[in-house]
Each structure stands twice: as C-alpha cells, then as structure tokens.
Amino acid sequence: xxxxxxxxxxxxxxxxxxxxxxxxxxxxxxxxxxxxxxxxxxxxxxxxxxxxxxxxxxxxxxxxxxxxxxxxxxxxxxxxxxxxxxxxxxxxxxxxxxxxxxxxxxxxxxxxxxxxxxxxxxxxxxxxxxxxxxxxxxxxxxxxxxxxxxxxxxxxxxxxxxxxxxxxxxxxxxxxxxxxxxxxxxxxxxxxxxxxxxxxxxxxxxxxxxxxxxxxxxxxxxxxxxxxxxxxxxxxxxxxxxxxxxxxxxxxxxxxxxxxxxxxxxxxxxxxxxxxxxxxxxxx
Numbered sequence: 001x002x003x004x005x006x007x008x009x010x011x012x013x014x015x016x017x018x019x020x021x022x023x024x025x026x027x028x029x030x031x032x033x034x035x036x037x038x039x040x041x042x043x044x045x046x047x048x049x050x051x052x053x054x055x056x057x058x059x060x061x062x063x064x065x066x067x068x069x070x071x072x073x074x075x076x077x078x079x080x081x082x083x084x085x086x087x088x089x090x091x092x093x094x095x096x097x098x099x100x101x102x103x104x105x106x107x108x109x110x111x112x113x114x115x116x117x118x119x120x121x122x123x124x125x126x127x128x129x130x131x132x133x134x135x136x137x138x139x140x141x142x143x144x145x146x147x148x149x150x151x152x153x154x155x156x157x158x159x160x161x162x163x164x165x166x167x168x169x170x171x172x173x174x175x176x177x178x179x180x181x182x183x184x185x186x187x188x189x190x191x192x193x194x195x196x197x198x199x200x201x202x203x204x205x206x207x208x209x210x211x212x213x214x215x216x217x218x219x220x221x222x223x224x225x226x227x228x229x230x231x232x233x234x235x236x237x238x239x240x241x242x243x244x245x246x247x248x249x250x251x252x253x254x255x256x257x258x259x260x261x262x263x264x265x266x267x268x269x270x271x272x273x274x275x276x277x278x279x280x281x282x283x284x
Contacts, residue, residue: 003210007225008053011232017239030058031188034130037061045069051238053231055184056132059084063095070238073097074227076182076207077133079249088249096244098230100222100252106137107144109179109220112257113205114148115275116218116264117177122151124170124178124202126193129156131183138181160189167196179205182221190214203267212260212283217267223254256280 005027009019017023026049028040034057041061044052051070052062059073063084071094073084079099085091088099114120125141127134138154145152153173155166170178178197180186186193187210194215197204206212207221230250238244257275260283264271276282 003225004228007228008232008235011229011234012236014229014233015236015240017236023239038065041065051235053235056082056084057184059095059097060132067094069094070244071095071097072231072234072238072244074224074231075099075133076222077136081136082132085249088251090245091247091249092245094244096234096247096249098227098234098250098252100224100227100254105221105255106141107147109205109207110141110144110148110150112218112220112275113177113179113203114150115272116269117203120150120176122153122173122175124173124175125152125154125181126157126166126178126186127154127181128158128183128185130158130185131181134181134183141179141181157186159185160192163189163192163196167200167202170202171200175202177203177205180207180211182207187211187224190216198263198266201267203269209256209258209281212258212263212281215260215263217260217263217269219256219258221255222252223256226254227252259283 012023019025030036030040037058038061042065045066051072053072056073056075056077059071062071074097079085080087084095127138142152153175155169157163157166190211191214204217206216206219208224209219211219230252234247257279258281259271259279261271262284
C-alpha cells in the first residue's frame with residue numbers, strides 16, 4: 001500500500017538514506033495470498049539484501065528463512081507473545097521493530113461506538129482467524145463487550161470471497177453496529193468493506209484513519225503511517241551498522257480518532273459535539 005511505503009521511505013530519509021541515491025528498496029507483495037510469504041522471504045534472502053521489513057506475518061516468514069539478515073517488523077500485537085522477539089528491551093537475534101496500538105484498545109472503540117449510537121446492544125465483529133493477532137484481539141473484544149453490557153456477534157472472513165457472506169450474517173442477526181478487526185487483508189480491501197457497510201446501512205468502527213478517509217464512519221487506533229516511519233528509521237540505523245538485538249522494540253503510542261461526518265449523515269446519525277471536539281480529524 002502506497003502510504004506505508006511512503007512512510008517507510010520518509011523514515012529512511014530521516015537517517016540519511018534516499019532511494020535511488022544511496023539505497024535501493026525492493027518491494028514484494030503477497031496480495032493477500034499468505035502462502036506466498038515463505039517464497040517471497042526466501043527470494044529476498046537469496047538476494048542477500050541488507051535488511052527485510054514488513055508486517056507481522058512477513059516478519060515471521062522472514063524469521064523462518066534467515067537468522068542473519070536483519071528483520072524489522074511492525075505489529076499491532078505483542079511481539080513477545082507472537083514469538084518475534086525474546087523481550088521488548090532486548091529483542092535478541094536478528095529482529096526488532098515497532099509495536100503500535102491497534103488490537104489492544106477494543107474497550108475504548110466499543111465505548112466510542114456506544115457514545116455514537118447509545119441504543120446499540122448487538123455489535124458485529126469481523127475478524128480474520130488467519131492473522132496471528134486475531135485470537136488475542138477477539139478475546140479483548142469479547143471481554144470489553146461484556147464489561148459494557150453489549151453482545152458481540154463474531155463473524156470470520158479470510159479474504160474478500162467471504163465478505164458478502166459475513167455481511168449477510170450481520171444483517172440476519174440485525175446487528176446495531178459493527179467493528180472490523182485489524183488485518184492487512186481487510187485494509188487492502190477497505191473500499192469493498194466500506195461499500196458493504198454503506199449498502200447495508202451498518203454503522204462501523206474501524207482501527208485506522210485510512211478507513212474513514214475511504215468513506216468509513218469512524219476509526220480509533222494507532223497510526224500505521226507513524227509505525228512504518230519508525231520502521232524506516234530503524235532500517236536506516238541498521239544500514240549504518242546498528243544490530244537489531246541492540247535496538248529495543250519501539251512502542252508507538254500515538255492514537256487517532258477520526259470521524260467521517262458525511263458518512264454519519266448518510267446513516268442518519270448525529271455525531272455528538274463531544275465526539276467531534278475530541279476527534280483528531282473530522283472529515284466533512
């Protein structure tokens with residue numbers, strides 16, 4: 001996705017590396033086909049690249065392919081629980097990266113959704129079980145829902161072929177609103193998911209600002225752009241000679257609340273002024 005690559009390049013530039021001048025960036029895309037990741041990682045290892053960067057699944061594939069080439073990851077989950085590093089302060093081995101807030105603030109997302117729709121009682125939750133962080137994220141969402149007196153209707157989707165059926169389930173169960181779990185496949189297909197939410201008139205909470213920008217209703221979560229910028233900085237430091245084992249996992253704490261008022265109006269929702277004032281960005 002273009003915005004992540006741009007953010008990564010900006011991070012590299014901060015430490016003196018400009019693509020085409022003193023560094024080359026080789027891009028590889030799995031395009032949602034996760035079984036391609038091991039081969040893509042092996043290809044980069046075979047090319048003896050100076051470093052490999054990517055999301056959690058790409059990093060796990062790279063970690064399985066090499067113990068020597070530095071790897072820099074970005075993840076919304078706990079890197080220790082996911083088996084990426086030994087600890088946050090002392091990663092060890094050839095891998096380090098950035099952990100950002102996406103999957104760990106389900107309670108706040110549900111609170112915001114209820115503030116926007118006070119009558120909501122049944123919330124749909126779209127999740128990809130193929131994501132390494134999905135089990136933890138789903139458990140957090142279920143705990144948060146119970147604490148708020150809400151019911152959660154969990155529907156799984158591995159990719160775009162499952163989206164129509166997932167929304168059919170939401171409609172059948174008559175959910176009052178929904179929120180979408182953090183997953184690169186979902187983000188890559190955000191236009192399709194946003195269109196389905198609009199078609200079925202389901203208010204939806206998302207995890208990144210890229211969703212409301214694409215026409216989604218509301219998002220609350222970490223900044224993926226900031227995360228990839230920090231990955232670029234770390235990659236640049238490694239190119240300068242730093243060892244991944246000596247670079248603590250960065251914990252990006254920036255959180256953004258973004259609201260699309262045009263979408264709210266189309267859904268017949270009046271966004272409370274308190275929410276508008278609290279928002280980091282309001283799209284009109």
